[in-house]
Amino acid sequence: MVQGCGNKCVKYFFWIINLLFFILGAVVVGLSIWMLVDKNSLATVASTVKVDLSQVLNQVNIQQLNTFLYVAIAIGGALLILGFFGCCGSCCESICAISVYFILVLILFVVEIVAIVLYFVNKTKLQQGFVTIWRDELVSKYTTQQQIHQVLDQIQSSVSFATSSQPYIIIRLFLQCCGAAGCSDYVQYGAFPTSCQCATIQQPGCATLLWTAFENNLIYVAFVGIIILFVEILAMIFSCIIIGAVREKRAQA
Template sequence: MVELSCGKKMMKYLLFIINFIFFVLGAAAFGLGIWALADKNKMNVLTKIGAASSNFDVIGLLESAAIVLLVGGACILVIGFFGCCGAIKQSQCLLCLYAIFLLLIVILEIAAIAIAASFRGKVTTEVKSFLKESINSTYQGKVDTNEEFSLGLDYAQVYFQCCGIDSYTDFYGATKWNRTVNTSVTMKIPPTCCKLIDKDAFLKDQKFDPIDKNCPYDPNDTNSNMNKPCWTSIEDYLKSRIGVVIGIAAGILVLEILCVVFACCIISTLRAESVK
């Protein structure tokens, strides 16, 4: 075995440790994916979560997640194996395979980031369009609803203290919203667009207690959130937390690039020694 310099030895052992962690994580993900696909009887129990909605395919979602774990785990497992064995055995062949596979992943990750950035505007438009269409066709406007989309939007409006996607006028086309429940007066905004005395009581127990009982029929900036669109609030919420996600992703990308550099440095040394 070729005697490496102190710096190259450090690279070798760092490469081994990092890839051993990848190997263990890959094996865990791979095993979890196999278990989830093999033990469908226990997975079927989880479909009760979506019993309230015939359109929500929980078992299909779980199977897709299991396949992602299986494939992703297998890839990480193989790459980790090449990295561990290549480093500890000082194998040019394994280290070359490792560097090539890891470099391909880095390129794909950078490409995915570029594609996501270029399609960001289109995705925003499509999501907004979908949400507005769902309001028109599905939204019920009842504070005690069990319909998934209506419940989700109501929770978002209370949590973010907002109203509508771009405006409270988004609800004007809601065909399933009965705007004259128990009264002859027409509601101008859904009840969850109103300001509440305790929003946590609604989020936990769907207890609706507005600061002004007349708010849905006569809303203003004092008793409601009618002029605060939800899309802006959600974007602000995500932007305030996206830094952590970007930091983790950047850290992983830098670590992958370092591993490629370490592997290439060791390969270069091994090749130089082999021709002496």
């Protein structure tokens, strides 16, 4: 066992935090795989906790749900692996395991820093890409997919934010926007959804407004990002402390 009260506190704190990461990762991966294999699992869980998700389940696209679950499995798997190496390394005082843990956290840290730099360097291109994706995934399907066509045609001015069950309708009514970049997105289709009110008001695009809202609240996103980076720095510092303590103990043996 490592020597010194401070080193022991760091070791046990490090072990507890990584145990929580391991449990959280296992739960996320387990639930995601269950939902991926059994499509009725979400309804089963909802009925168990007495939550009515019937309207949400009716509107969820299977492909979109699968994509979300794959992302959840990837995130949960990353937490699972980090937690495993952190717990094993601190519990068994394995320099190899803690070194792997340090390298994995360092890789995540570098990737996040690079992503932040790329965001600020390519901010304009990212905004244009977001608008393009919105136009391709929603606006273009106004004429190509009957379900989207019906959803947009059924929008009425009397539909309220609280009673609407369609995510896209909720966004449009709440933001008072239309299309991706504006009413012009629907010109080529020869008709506008009734909620756009393009005949009387030149409404801005939903994607444009959402991106603006994101940038206006970037301080909160930055705050969360700083916390994550700070936790990763602490994890690397603690792992270095434990490695140093283990080497010191072995040198004295």
